[in-house]
Amino acid sequence: MRVMLKLILDCGPDAAWRALRSPAVFREVSSPLVEIESLTVDGFPTVWTEGVHPVEMRGAGIVPIGQQLINLSFRTAEHGSTRIVHDSGVGVRGAVAVLSMWDHKMAVAPDPAGTGRTLYRDKLEVHAGLLTPAAWYGLWAFWQWRGHRLQQLAPTWAFDPPAATDAGEADADETAAAGGDATGPAS
Numbered sequence: 139m140r141v142m143l144k145l146i147l148d149c150g151p152d153a154a155w156r157a158l159r160s161p162a163v164f165r166e167v168s169s170p171l172v173e174i175e176s177l178t179v180d181g182f183p184t185v186w187t188e189g190v191h192p193v194e195m196r197g198a199g200i201v202p203i204g205q206q207l208i209n210l211s212f213r214t215a216e217h218g219s220t221r222i223v224h225d226s227g228v229g230v231r232g233a234v235a236v237l238s239m240w241d242h243k244m245a246v247a248p249d250p251a252g253t254g255r256t257l258y259r260d261k262l263e264v265h266a267g268l269l270t271p272a273a274w275y276g277l278w279a280f281w282q283w284r285g286h287r288l289q290q291l292a293p294t295w296a297f298d299p300p301a302a303t304d305a306g307e308a309d310a311d312e313t314a315a316a317g318g319d320a321t322g323p324a325s
Contacts, residue, residue: 139274143260143285146249147292151221154246154256157295158223159186159212167287171280173199186210190227195234204232206240220247237273239265258288 147154157163161182165174176182177192188211195203209227214220225242229235241263249255262281266273 139264139270141260141262141264141274141278141281143258143281145258145260145285145289146253147246147256147258147288149256149292149296150254151219151246151248151256153295154258154292155221156185157291158221158244158246160184161186161191163291163295166291167284168280170198171283172197172203177205186223188212192230195232202232204234205230206234215245220245236266236269237264238267239263256292260285 149157161176161184164186165182168174173196175194175196177194182191189209191208191210192205193208194205197203206229207227208225211224211226213222213224215222222243222245225240227240227242229237229240243259243261245259247257247259249257260281262277264270264273264277
């Protein structure tokens with residue numbers, strides 16, 4: 139069965155792509171319904187890398203849901219304008235282990251209307267044998283929460299400070315902000 143979302147996020151595609159590659163954002167859009175902890179010694183990376191990432195999940199931070207292996211890959215499609223995160227992981231313990239198939243794709247692209255915002259598409263396909271309909275209802279509700287949180291958080295991802303072209307320009311900006319000029323201290 140499938141769960142799908144199609145949203146316009148209030149940030150640019152580059153900011154949305156950075157957010158999708160962030161374990162912190164992953165945890166934030168899941169919380170407080172599902173709390174997720176890394177099972178690796180070093181914890182979550184700053185940015186997701188391709189490969190397997192073992193996690194443990196708890197409903198509301200209390201009820202054990204199980205352990206899952208997130209198996210990530212990244213690709214670009216549609217003439218380079220659509221970037222995709224693909225998770226083909228598997229549940230290994232607990233309730234998530236009943237899912238015999240987990241195929242999750244999240245894609246970001248420029249808003250086709252030319253607004254500068256992001257078209258976000260999310261498709262989850264799951265199979266759990268006879269339990270598939272019950273799993274679908276729970277996942278559908280959780281996906282609605284994630285979509286709501288993505289839309290709430292997206293404007294906070296849009297801030298990119300202007301990059302200085304060299305160290306001298308950055309120093310001049312700091313001096314000017316302190317009330318002086320680039321040639322010497324404020325008098």
